[in-house]
Amino acid sequence: LYASREELREKVSFVEDFSELGKYFDMPIKTYSSGMKSRLGFGLSMAFKFDYYLVDEVTAVGDARFKQKCADLFRSRHAESSFIMVSHSLNSLKDFCDVAIYIGKNNEVNYYPDVSEAIENYKNEINESH
Incomplete structure (x- = not known):
């Protein structure tokens, strides 16, 4: 499958x-x-x-206006596509994920149908190790 010159120009633009x-x-x-x-990679x-x-x-780089521009575009893509995310940003995980797979400190792999539950498990493990 090849892109037409016009499609290529649209992407570059x-x-x-x-x-x-x-x-x-x-x-x-x-x-x-x-x-x-x-900026180039995200675009x-x-x-x-x-x-x-x-x-x-x-992550978005740049000033607050550019970060908002990235967030808006990311959300529009999320409305029409699915994401598989890896992140330490707990808020991003809550915002964009429906379910979670958490790999604990002993390499235990657990599936969570509720992202908040996975985050609580993560926080508990972090607190135990300190």
């Missing part, structure tokens, strides 16, 4: 507009700061619509 890199967009990526790379991952997204630590 989306990433360029979303990332807000300005003149740096066409420069070599090796010249980018880590924040610029993050690229959101330019394509998938049934499932593998999400590792949802």
Whole structure:
């Protein structure tokens, strides 16, 4: 399956507009700061619509306005797709997950139909180890 030139132009335009890199967009990526790379990577991952997204630590870089822009786009993708997430952000897990699989400190794998229950187990293990 190949993308047409128009589809390709649309994707590039989306990433360029979303990332807000300005003149740096066409420069070599090796010249980018880590924040610029993050903006580009997030824009690229959101330019394509998938049934499932593998999400590792949802983070947004930049000022509050750009972070809100990322959150809004992420939520719109979540409305039409499923996520498999790995995160230490407990609020993100509560916001985006319906169920949880928690791997405990002894490599025990537990399934939780309630995300809040998995989070409580995580907090209890953290408190026990301190």
